[in-house]
Amino acid sequence: MTTALAGKVAIITGGSKGIGSAITRELASNGVKVVVNYNQSKESAEAIVNEIKANGGEALAVQADVSYCDQAERLVEETKKQFGQLDILVNNAGITRDRSFKKLGEEDWKKVIDVNLNSVYNTTTAALSHLLEAEAGRVVNISSIIGQAGGFGQTNYAAAKAGLIGFTKSLALELARTGVTVNAICPGFIETEMVMAIPENVREQIVAKIPARRFGHAEEIARGVLFLCQDGSYITGQQLNINGGLYM
Numbered sequence: 001m002t003t004a005l006a007g008k009v010a011i012i013t014g015g016s017k018g019i020g021s022a023i024t025r026e027l028a029s030n031g032v033k034v035v036v037n038y039n040q041s042k043e044s045a046e047a048i049v050n051e052i053k054a055n056g057g058e059a060l061a062v063q064a065d066v067s068y069c070d071q072a073e074r075l076v077e078e079t080k081k082q083f084g085q086l087d088i089l090v091n092n093a094g095i096t097r098d099r100s101f102k103k104l105g106e107e108d109w110k111k112v113i114d115v116n117l118n119s120v121y122n123t124t125t126a127a128l129s130h131l132l133e134a135e136a137g138r139v140v141n142i143s144s145i146i147g148q149a150g151g152f153g154q155t156n157y158a159a160a161k162a163g164l165i166g167f168t169k170s171l172a173l174e175l176a177r178t179g180v181t182v183n184a185i186c187p188g189f190i191e192t193e194m195v196m197a198i199p200e201n202v203r204e205q206i207v208a209k210i211p212a213r214r215f216g217h218a219e220e221i222a223r224g225v226l227f228l229c230q231d232g233s234y235i236t237g238q239q240l241n242i243n244g245g246l247y248m
């Protein structure tokens with residue numbers, strides 16, 4: 001395959017489901033060797049790896065709960081062992097534990113911060129030396145419109161996703177001279193299990209407020225990741241909003 005990204009190696013955390021699976025497929029179909037990280041979804045990780053291999057690509061599934069430093073380190077080590085390099089890190093893994101603040105317990109606060117924000121420290125710190133060795137290293141953090149605008153019942157998630165934006169800008173500043181770019185994508189409401197878990201009547205109210213009058217598709221986020229990785233050598237520290245006009 002002769003795309004600009006052919007032969008590059010990417011880790012996609014939470015790469016077997018929802019937005020992550022669309023990113024995995026998009027990068028793989030552009031010749032990237034993909035490491036599909038999963039925590040619980042072994043079957044879907046193996047299925048997507050088999051699908052990519054059947055299409056002539058290279059892929060590896062690696063179980064790791066990226067909210068733990070040692071597991072994130074192992075994820076990066078296994079990537080290096082299998083493919084010998086690491087060019088692209090997509091920090092996509094995320095969860096919600098929505099509760100109004102009055103009802104939000106410490107466990108739900110900490111879990112969401114651990115999985116959505118501390119995981120990004122864990123993977124990025126493990127990956128950094130390899131990204132610096134790469135010709136044009138890329139970090140893409142999947143943040144959220146909720147980190148920009150807030151969300152009812154989402155103080156934990158909004159804090160994590162806003163934190164990710166600050167992290168992105170600061171690391172981008174530190175790495176700009178090295179050629180490694182660091183950007184965030186802020187999706188609006190995208191049709192995945194995470195959004196389909198919202199009660200139908202609430203979903204209808206959300207769609208009515210989206211200027212584009214529909215939820216986004218995971219593939220639309222994946223094409224944003226491809227753009228930043230492929231054509232983004234002069235784009236760093238940015239938030240790419242893919243939200244149907246919901247937040248401008």
Ligand code: NAP
Nearest residue numbers: 014018019038039040041065066093094144189190192194
């Ligand atoms: P999803 O379908 O629920 O998928 C979440 C993914 O994260 C799964 O692959 C899951 O893997 C992985 N994950 C969760 N905890 C993990 C852990 N501790 N270690 C490793 N992987 C873990 O959600 P999605 O909608 O695709 O969301 C993907 C990202 O986009 C998230 O960061 C989310 O916050 C963000 N986002 C989504 C929307 C939306 O509307 N859907 C909007 C804005 C931002 P396992 O199943 O293997 O545990």
